[in-house]
Amino acid sequence: MVRVSAFQSPSDGGPLDFLTERDGGTESWARADPREALIESFGRFGSKVTLRGGESVHYCERGIEDSE
Known part of the structure; x- marks a missing residue:
């Protein structure tokens, strides 16, 4: 299976x-x-999440892991 996403790979290494x-x-x-x-x-x-007082936008991807 090929995973296609509009998101960049996480920079912190995991979910x-x-x-x-x-x-x-x-x-x-x-x-x-x-x-x-x-x-x-x-x-x-x-x-797309913008935090109060923050200067950047955070893009978050939801997914299912272990049926959750």
């Missing part, structure tokens, strides 16, 4: 573990508060 970020109360988790961010749909499986 984000949301539960670990949330439970650890990381700075990334606090900054990602949807009440403080502009979140827009991008394509079929993605979102």
Whole structure:
């Protein structure tokens, strides 16, 4: 199977573990508060996220791993 994506390969080397970020109360988790961010749909499986006070746009891709 060939995977085609409009997204660049992640620069951090892997997917984000949301539960670990949330439970650890990381700075990334606090900054990602949807009440403080502009979140827009991008394509079929993605979102474009602009954080308050941030200078860049983050492109996020949703996917299924282990049926989740």
